[in-house]
Amino acid sequence: MRDIKIQVNDLSLYYGEKKALKEISMQIPANKVTALIGPSGCGKSTFLRCINRMNDLIPSVKITGELLVEGIDIYDKNVDVVNIRKKIGMVFQKSNPFPKSIYENIAYGPRINGIKDKTQLDEIVETSLRQAAIWDELKDRLGDSALGLSGGQQQRLCIARTLAVSPDIILMDEPASALDPISTSKIEELVHELKEQYTIIIVTHNMQQAARTSDHTAFFYMGELIEMGKTNTIFTKPEKKQTEDYITGRFG
Ligand SMILES: Nc1ncnc2c1ncn2[C@@H]1O[C@H](COP(=O)(O)OP(=O)(O)OP(=O)(O)O)[C@@H](O)[C@H]1O
Numbered sequence: 351m352r353d354i355k356i357q358v359n360d361l362s363l364y365y366g367e368k369k370a371l372k373e374i375s376m377q378i379p380a381n382k383v384t385a386l387i388g389p390s391g392c393g394k395s396t397f398l399r400c401i402n403r404m405n406d407l408i409p410s411v412k413i414t415g416e417l418l419v420e421g422i423d424i425y426d427k428n429v430d431v432v433n434i435r436k437k438i439g440m441v442f443q444k445s446n447p448f449p450k451s452i453y454e455n456i457a458y459g460p461r462i463n464g465i466k467d468k469t470q471l472d473e474i475v476e477t478s479l480r481q482a483a484i485w486d487e488l489k490d491r492l493g494d495s496a497l498g499l500s501g502g503q504q505q506r507l508c509i510a511r512t513l514a515v516s517p518d519i520i521l522m523d524e525p526a527s528a529l530d531p532i533s534t535s536k537i538e539e540l541v542h543e544l545k546e547q548y549t550i551i552i553v554t555h556n557m558q559q560a561a562r563t564s565d566h567t568a569f570f571y572m573g574e575l576i577e578m579g580k581t582n583t584i585f586t587k588p589e590k591k592q593t594e595d596y597i598t599g600r601f602g
Pocket residue numbers: 365370388389390391392393394395396397408
């Protein structure tokens with residue numbers, strides 16, 4: 351199906367002996383926001399990191415099952431991990447700009463990908479900053495260090511940096527949890543706008559944020575996917591008692 355971007359079949363992940371993800375199967379729709387929720391330690395971040403094969407970097411990790419992006423199993427031994435990561439951008443909880451200028455933070459990725467032309471790089475910098483809703487704030491100080499920006503600005507800069515290399519999918523691991531309420535609402539608005547062009551998967555501890563920003567919500571508990579559905583349904587009429595207990599604040 352064209353509107354399914356990611357298809358997960360029986361995906362399990364072990365950290366050594368510990369099974370952190372248990373036979374996860376789900377479909378993540380294209381051009382929508384999917385929120386991953388659940389109590390601390392339930393495997394949300396681990397699952398998110400499976401989508402761009404970031405767990406490969408941990409030696410004790412073993413993964414079974416399939417994770418198909420546009421029909422291609424990214425765990426197939428013939429798949430080029432570098433290409434996968436180009437298509438799948440990631441934004442972390444703590445913003446992590448390079449200790450370089452604002453301009454260089456954005457131009458870095460495109461340059462690595464072979465774009466050398468200054469006019470083209472200028473265009474990418476402007477477009478990416480505009481898409482991340484931070485162009486007007488930064489356009490007159492592109493040469494300044496990114497480290498001098500506020501936390502909220504740094505996080506939007508990091509989103510712009512992710513957009514600059516034209517990904518299809520954006521993974522966000524609690525992107526607003528370190529930010530004040532105004533910066534948080536800017537990030538949430540941005541997530542909403544970006545889904546026109548990108549498939550977004552967001553891990554959040556914040557129930558209101560999941561309810562506000564996402565189209566679909568997946569509830570994880572102790573390494574299992576308990577329930578996934580339209581966000582509105584999950585928050586008003588969940589099928590499973592564990593989901594209801596969690597969203598009503600009875601545990602977690
Ligand atoms: N690198 C690692 N090595 C070993 N175990 C790990 C590693 N990373 C995570 N785990 C374990 O896997 C389980 C799932 O962790 P994960 O970070 O995915 O949960 P989470 O739902 O994202 O939690 P939180 O909301 O607290 O970030 C936890 O029991 C955790 O201790």
